[in-house]
Each structure stands twice: as structure tokens, then as C-alpha cells.
Amino acid sequence: MGMQGKHLIDREAVLVLPGEKIYDCIIIGAGPGGLQAAIYLGRYNRKVLIIDRGGGRTSHARHIENLLTQKVISGSEIIRLGMEQAESFNVEIQKGLVTRVLKPGLFEVYAGEVKYLSRFVLVSSGGTENLPRIENLFKFFGTGIFTCIDCDGYRTTGKKLVVIGNSIKTVQVAFGMKDMYTADITLVLYTDKIPEAYKDELAEEGIPFVIGRPVKFIGGERLEALEMQDGKRIPCEVVLSHFGYKLNDGFLSGLNLKRDADNFKFVTSRDYEASLSGLYIVGPLAGDDQVVIAAGEGAMAAIDMKKRLFEMRA
Ligand SMILES: Cc1cc2nc3c(=O)[nH]c(=O)nc-3n(C[C@H](O)[C@H](O)[C@H](O)COP(=O)(O)OP(=O)(O)OC[C@H]3O[C@@H](n4cnc5c(N)ncnc54)[C@H](O)[C@@H]3O)c2cc1C
Incomplete structure (x- = not known):
């Protein structure tokens, strides 16, 4: 159907059809990084969607013993509890594979045939073991x-x-x-x-x-x-x-993001914002590869987004 006759909203230089939901943040990957960010953003009463295909690295960890207050916990239990906690703050969680992220104005996140819109994106899609x-x-x-x-x-x-x-x-x-x-x-x-x-x-x-x-x-x-x-x-x-691991980053290939000197990890600011404004990257794609660190990075990114959303009065 053509655009004529439709009432269009011009917001942030993007034409948005009425009824199209705009998330404050779409989080790609429900590992510790993404879930911790979601919990913060949910508690800011922001509109948050997590898209996750399941079966990430954390879910393969059988005995995690280095997480503060947890003598031993499995990775799958961390994910289960984290999802439950995020949902209790009205975070939406969808099972799906993100295939592409674009930013013509707002972010467009594609999962299968569906396109989702958001002001910010947090990538926490982790890596895959070699x-x-x-x-x-x-x-x-x-x-x-x-x-x-x-x-x-x-x-x-x-x-x-x-x-x-x-x-x-x-x-x-x-x-x-x-x-x-x-x-x-x-x-x-x-x-x-x-x-x-x-x-x-x-x-x-x-x-x-x-x-x-x-x-x-x-x-x-x-x-x-x-x-x-x-x-x-x-x-x-x-x-x-x-043998190291590879990054789950194929869906970012259209964004021309800056990588490190080894052309491997993404370069980010102190708050984990990548070289594209509004796109945050946490976990092994940008930083270190531990549950507590990915979670800390997710928290820092969420706090930074909170400040940016304040400024936008969104
Ligand atoms: C065997 C093993 C043992 C470990 N033990 C420990 C330990 O004892 N202590 C510790 O601190 N850390 C441990 N880790 C490391 C820990 O799991 C990682 O640091 C942690 O996974 C990083 O979290 P993350 O949120 O970045 O990503 P992940 O946990 O990898 O989660 C990423 C999620 O994103 C999803 N995803 C990926 N691509 C897409 C896509 N295109 N669309 C939608 N979803 C997508 C994945 O399926 C996954 O669910 C272990 C890892 C492994 C493999």
C-alpha cells in the first residue's frame, strides 16, 4: 500500500506510521550483558524488547563459581532467573534470530520478516566457541x-x-x-x-x-x-x-562499525557505545568474556541510555 492518505509522524527525521511501536531500546541477545541492561532499562520504565535465538555460551556453562554471592550456579539458571526478573519489569522477550540492523533514522532491527524500530540498540549476542x-x-x-x-x-x-x-x-x-x-x-x-x-x-x-x-x-x-x-x-x-571464539556479529555487517587493531572486537566508548551513535555493544564482542563483566557493561550502557533519553525527552 502507498503512503498517500496515511497520517505520518515526523520524528527524529524518520517517517513512522501511526501504530508502529517504537522501543526505547532493542536488546539483541539474552545473555548476562543483555539481561542486566534490560533490568536497568525496565526499572526506568522504558519500552524494551529483547530478541534472542537461545542456546548462547552462558547456557553451556554448567558450574559458574566466580560470581559474587553464588557459590555455584549454572549458566542456564542465570539466564532463566534473569529473564524472569527482566519480565517482572515489563521487558518484552521474543525468541528470534536477528539478521540485520540498519539505521536510516531510528534503528531498524530485522528478525525474520519482521522489522522492529527503536531509539537505541544494545548488542549482547556473545560469541561461539571454536x-x-x-x-x-x-x-x-x-x-x-x-x-x-x-x-x-x-x-x-x-x-x-x-x-x-x-x-x-x-x-x-x-x-x-x-x-x-x-x-x-x-x-x-x-x-x-x-x-x-x-x-x-x-x-x-x-x-x-x-x-x-x-x-x-x-x-x-x-x-x-x-x-x-x-x-x-x-x-x-x-x-x-x-582455539578462541568467533563473534556473533553477522547482523551488524551493514553498519561499517570500527574494530580494533586486530580487526576483531568492536571499538566502544567507556559506556560501550560503538562508533555508530546509539548502538551499544557489550560482552565478548567489545569487552571481556565473563558473566559479571558482561553484566556490568550492560548496566553501564543502560545508565548511559537513561541520560540520553532524558536529554531527548523521549
Ligand atoms: C563452557 C563455558 C563456561 C563458562 N563459564 C563461565 C564462568 O564460570 N564464569 C563466567 O563469568 N563466565 C563463564 N563463561 C563465559 C560467559 O558465558 C560469557 O562471558 C558470557 O556468555 C558473556 O555474556 P553475553 O551476554 O555477552 O553473551 P551470551 O551468554 O553468549 O549470550 C548471547 C545470546 O545472544 C544470542 N544471539 C546470538 N546471535 C543472535 C542473533 N543474531 N539474534 C538473536 N540472538 C542472538 C545467543 O543465542 C545467546 O542467547 C563460560 C562460557 C562457556 C562457553
Whole structure:
């Protein structure tokens, strides 16, 4: 249908059809960053929509032990409680996959065929683990196989550990794990580019290393060994897999946002506003990769939005 005959509202240089709902903020991703921001904004009585596809990294964390006041809590419980709390302050939560964000005037957030409008957008879509293709990985993921030192390094204390990775940084990780957690470490590398200096240092530290491809994790209830392509088995109780993660950022590609010197994370202000005015980015896409940090970043972004909405008298 054409625009003629319709009553149009000119608001912030954008033509908005009457009846089209304008959110104060649309939050992409219901992880700790997005949910904490939603709770603040909901308590400012702002119109907030969270769009979340489900199954994020936090929901894979089985035992979170480093969150203030929570001796141990699962990631899925944090998400469940966070959603409940956000909804109690009238935040709307929709299941959906955001495919595109544009800003011709107001923000346009596309989920499937539906377009949503908002004054601000907060991106808290997190990352996706890079995991090696090794048989039985998911059987032990979160109990014997870990990916994050800050999250689960402690769980390797005093245990027989294998560190797997594909870069020189993995060698440094092995040294760090030895300093903090356990002396019994074997390093398995997918690369043969180890400088001589590292070989000497590994020998001095008593860390054996194996170059090659692991194919299978062996064990019943508990992890017992890592099997290599040549059939050799490396005994282990725990594994630290060091392959990093990718960002869930495909839907931002139309916005030409500034990234860091490695062309990886997004550059933001102190309040987590990206290089596009009104777009905030929190969690691993811009900052650090911990529940409490993502949540803190979400709170800071929400407080900044509150000030901006004051100024707009929206
Ligand atoms: C196995 C594991 C253990 C961990 N243990 C700990 C721990 O002990 N302590 C700790 O502090 N941290 C831990 N973490 C890290 C913690 O989960 C992250 O710091 C946290 O996830 C960051 O939160 P976030 O809000 O940025 O993103 P996430 O929790 O990743 O949430 C992002 C959400 O956005 C959704 N999403 C992504 N793309 C889209 C899209 N296009 N449209 C709609 N929705 C989308 C995802 O599905 C997900 O629901 C662990 C992570 C893992 C994987």
C-alpha cells in the first residue's frame, strides 16, 4: 500500500506510521550483558524488547563459581532467573534470530520478516566457541574439557592436564596453567611452528609436547585419555582447549562499525557505545568474556541510555 492518505509522524527525521511501536531500546541477545541492561532499562520504565535465538555460551556453562554471592550456579539458571526478573519489569522477550540492523533514522532491527524500530540498540549476542573436531568432545564438555582459564582453570588444580591449541599463544597458556594449577601438563599442538626457545623452555618446565591431530576423547564416566591420529593415547583427567571464539556479529555487517587493531572486537566508548551513535555493544564482542563483566557493561550502557533519553525527552 502507498503512503498517500496515511497520517505520518515526523520524528527524529524518520517517517513512522501511526501504530508502529517504537522501543526505547532493542536488546539483541539474552545473555548476562543483555539481561542486566534490560533490568536497568525496565526499572526506568522504558519500552524494551529483547530478541534472542537461545542456546548462547552462558547456557553451556554448567558450574559458574566466580560470581559474587553464588557459590555455584549454572549458566542456564542465570539466564532463566534473569529473564524472569527482566519480565517482572515489563521487558518484552521474543525468541528470534536477528539478521540485520540498519539505521536510516531510528534503528531498524530485522528478525525474520519482521522489522522492529527503536531509539537505541544494545548488542549482547556473545560469541561461539571454536572447538576442534574430536570424537566425544561434547560427552565431556564442561566436566573434563574446558575452554576458558578464568571460568574453569581452577577445576584443573592438581590434575593430569592436556592443553590443546594451534598457536604459539597455546604454549604460553601451558606455562600459565603450570604456574597456577598443575605440574602435570602435556601440550598438544596442531602446528609445527614452535621456535627453538620455546622447545628449551618447555623442556626446562618439564612440559612434554606432541605435534599432531587428536581424534578421540576416551573415557566412561570420566575423561581418561586423548587419542591421537597415530593411535597413541595421552592419559589425562582434564583438557584445556585453546582455539578462541568467533563473534556473533553477522547482523551488524551493514553498519561499517570500527574494530580494533586486530580487526576483531568492536571499538566502544567507556559506556560501550560503538562508533555508530546509539548502538551499544557489550560482552565478548567489545569487552571481556565473563558473566559479571558482561553484566556490568550492560548496566553501564543502560545508565548511559537513561541520560540520553532524558536529554531527548523521549
Ligand atoms: C563452557 C563455558 C563456561 C563458562 N563459564 C563461565 C564462568 O564460570 N564464569 C563466567 O563469568 N563466565 C563463564 N563463561 C563465559 C560467559 O558465558 C560469557 O562471558 C558470557 O556468555 C558473556 O555474556 P553475553 O551476554 O555477552 O553473551 P551470551 O551468554 O553468549 O549470550 C548471547 C545470546 O545472544 C544470542 N544471539 C546470538 N546471535 C543472535 C542473533 N543474531 N539474534 C538473536 N540472538 C542472538 C545467543 O543465542 C545467546 O542467547 C563460560 C562460557 C562457556 C562457553
